[in-house]
Amino acid sequence: MLNYFPEEVLEHVFDFVTSHRDRNAVSLVCKSWYSVERFSREKVFIGNCYAVNPERVIARFPRVRSLTLKGKPHFADFNLVPPDWGGYVYPWIEAMAKHGINLEELRLKRMVVSDESLELLAKSFPNFKSLVLVSCEGFTTDGLAAIASNCRFLRELDLQENEVDDRKGQWLSCFPDSCTSLISLNFACLKGEVNAAALERLVARCPNLRSLRLNHAVPLDTLQKILTQAPQLNDLGTGSFVHDPDSETCGKLKNAMKKCKSIRSLSGFLDVNARCLPAVYPICTNLTSLNLSYAPGIYSNDLIKLICHCKKLERLWVCFFIKLIHYTYFFSGVPLSNQGLNWIMQILDTIGDKGLGAVASTCKELQELRVFPSDLYGVGNAGVTEEGLVAISAGCPKLNSILYFCQQMTNAALITVAKNCPNFIRFRLCTLNPTIPDAVTNLPLDEGFGAIVQSCKGLKRLSVSGLLTDQVFLYIGMYAEQLEMLSIAFAGDSDKGMLYVLNGCKKLKKLEIRDSPFGNVALLADVGKYETMRSLWMSSCEVTFGACKTLAEKMPRLNVEIINEGEEIEASPDDRHRVEKMYLYRTLVGPRRDAPDFVWTL
């Protein structure tokens, strides 16, 4: 009967199927559905740009309008992947231009984007509307100028945490007067100035502007003028938030804020005078998202005062900066006596924890929390401890996503957290000392994380740290049934640990391991598993060349890449030689052709 179902109807039904996973599932039902689906798919998501190539994507989805691509492995964020590893977007843009794809949206993460790519993009797709670049690199403001000048219907230019070479040109001024379609503009990661007048005019002529995130170079008085022009904003990232708090400008800013009744998300504060913060109090009551993690100058006290106004917060990113750290840092060429230092650190931990206590009592709607380390360069690294986490878990029952950098942790705390918050989808804990045991019992933190995976049945992403044995992986394998991404560092005792995970976590997609004693036995036990996963990263583990070669031979549809840095490239390295960095991923298109010399695909 299905054969007589008109395709138009199928297509219409498929319009309601939006997630790429669901569409992938739909396409597997039968040939007819596969065919209808592929011609109607407009949004394509490619989790690993080397798993497939542009030609095949275009061949299968000729009507693609929106492309999402991810490049480098996640650990590239932490300098574990050498530059020039790969992840170039140019071939994709080139191919789409050649095939006349009507590209409207391009979203890239951890890719290398050159100015040429941006120029080609800007000139090839007349309906191009949305460019989102996250953690990318390789371009300059000249490339942005090309986008601004040529994309007549640009709605979104969203640059998040990219490394951009600022050429001091006037890229923002390149938006023509006829550009009135902007809905979202985020240039917070840029380091250079933009012409304030051009910015104000741009904002004034884009009535649909909903999201605006400024960079460090935009001063407070420009912000004030912009807000007066754009009270309809939903999402605001301030630029520099430094001014004389008693000035007229600050007063005007506060008034402008009062009129911005739609702002739900606030970020920025890339440079801040805490005494100016009260200017934002008028919008705090309606905020659902607050990111203060870039703010170097907001100390815990002021932060707490601000947070106390934000009762509807659902998402919060913070650091707890503690001024005292800098006293100890700056005035002592030599650290304080141990006792003095230790005492101070414990106070500061408590300040951090109390700050979280303030969050716990105020933000009852909180769903996502990220607590970044307070001061990477101060002596001693005070921050928060397990107490803060427990307080949050007790006070915020809707919490489902957390990234928590802390000085120390205990099993008891984790067990309490697991009981209080069974809804975690993402749980990422990072102890600043990567192998620190339970602060009270000195035992490994196996039981604590075990409680988390057992209680949080919907857990999809987990990062573990602290002293951990194979036992924690036994728990993860046993209980973490929905787990898709697992990050391991300095953990485990033997191959068993990794085996528990590979055998147990049926939905695992990404596994990244560093500095853990997992070796060949674990790697080769179930080679078929890797085709069910997007990728596996192992660095500073115990796998050898020989094992990697064996794996590559057995699994032709995997690329097993070895990254050699600083070593001589031997023609045939010894099979027993330990591999420093290995990255393997499933692919339909074999070894990539753009790999640099130091990357070997076995």
Added chain:
Amino acid sequence: MEGYSRKDEGCHQFLDLIPKQREWFVKREEEKTSNEEKKLELSLGPPGGDWTITDNNISQNTSRNKDHDEYLLSFGYFSNNPCSQNPVLRSPWPKHGLVPVMNESSQPRSNSIDVGLKSSEKKTFSPAPAANTAVPNISSAHKRTAPASVVGWPPIRSFRKNLASGSSSKLASESTDVAPNKVSDQKPTENCPKTLFVKINMDGIPIGRKVDLKAYDSYEKLSYAVDELFRGLLAAQSDSSGDEEGKVVGGLLDGNREYTLVYEDNEGDRMLVGDVPWHMFVSTVKRLRVLKSSELPTLSRGSKQGKQLSIDDSHK
């Protein structure tokens, strides 16, 4: 310290760790009311128990109170149940400031790093060198050490790390008067150097220090920094002279003595610190000196114009 005007009323209090008779309190989260600001003040206390300082000003456990609203933080001592939500109460802050005595024997955390190292066989991770093994009895300090230098740990994006390092100098200064049209993307480095180190000597201490005046933006902060600088040296000095630990420290820094901060300006004159606005001071100061106040009989405290910076004031 007397004579300071507080510019930012709201947030100064917890930052003032200069010893006075004030107490700092930490509020339990469950008991917060709408007076959150007041209740979020922090309190500091000396280590519990083993006070070897013979100072009867230390009142032990006067406000020790387990189930209450306000806590004093202890100096390195946590209760037998550190996982509990309440930091332990200890006696109030003594007048003479930091006393480096730790009641560490019941501190279970003390061996954390040691245990961690032994039980883990990770070759790549090595603990921070500042393990402070030289100091007896203070093994809990092991935990509070500089971060281990492991590549890519803690896992923070470079973007964030660059923020922190680039702005560490900004943290010390909260400029209140910034030109409205300041659009430069970096602090101007061509015209003014980022540091201004001057020598500082203290009476009775043969070895001087150096302080970076650009790290501060007020006399308050400088005073605290100077206090901390020499406290450590005084303690070290008394240690090496073989006196009983703690007792001598107390003797040198007890509340009856005072020190005054003076400076030598660009004309060679010795001046009292605190009379002129901060930025003017910074532009003329050449070196600093900490004198015993007994040598300055003619100075009166709380003078109308300026602020006298004294270290270890005792307020009767």
